[in-house]
Amino acid sequence: MVPAAAGAEPPPKQAQPAPSPTARLIESTPSAVITVEQAAAGFTTVLRARTPCGATDDDVVLDLTQVLQNALTPQHGPSARASGTRSLRQKLSDRLREGRLTPACLSELEARLDDLDTALRHD
Numbered sequence: 001m002v003p004a005a006a007g008a009e010p011p012p013k014q015a016q017p018a019p020s021p022t023a024r025l026i027e028s029t030p031s032a033v034i035t036v037e038q039a040a041a042g043f044t045t046v047l048r049a050r051t052p053c054g055a056t057d058d059d060v061v062l063d064l065t066q067v068l069q070n071a072l073t074p075q076h077g078p079s080a081r082a083s084g085t086r087s088l089r090q091k092l093s094d095r096l097r098e099g100r101l102t103p104a105c106l107s108e109l110e111a112r113l114d115d116l117d118t119a120l121r122h123d
Contacts, residue, residue: 042115044065053101053108056100063091071087085116088113092106
């Protein structure tokens with residue numbers, strides 16, 4: 001073993017990899033808070049989109065849109081909002097069971113309902 005010289009520099013430290021531009025953006029951007037209106041618009045957009053809900057009948061689209069509106073404008077206070085989203089989820093399940101909603105459409109609409117539930121909690 002060779003003794004280190006008195007004035008020798010310590011070995012260089014391993015450089016840490018620089019974060020990617022995307023990682024830096026995510027870290028520097030405050031988390032986006034979606035509003036109830038944005039979440040409702042997202043649900044409606046997916047419902048009316050050609051993919052994955054393009055095969056959905058117009059009467060089902062109208063029915064689900066009306067249930068959504070009822071969920072957003074409760075007649076009996078804030079607790080009715082929560083029950084409104086539950087009723088909308090139940091309506092989606094019913095339409096799937098009837099064969100009037102595709103599984104892909106159901107999945108996308110449930111994701112939008114998750115956004116709506118989050119927005120309602122922050123509202």
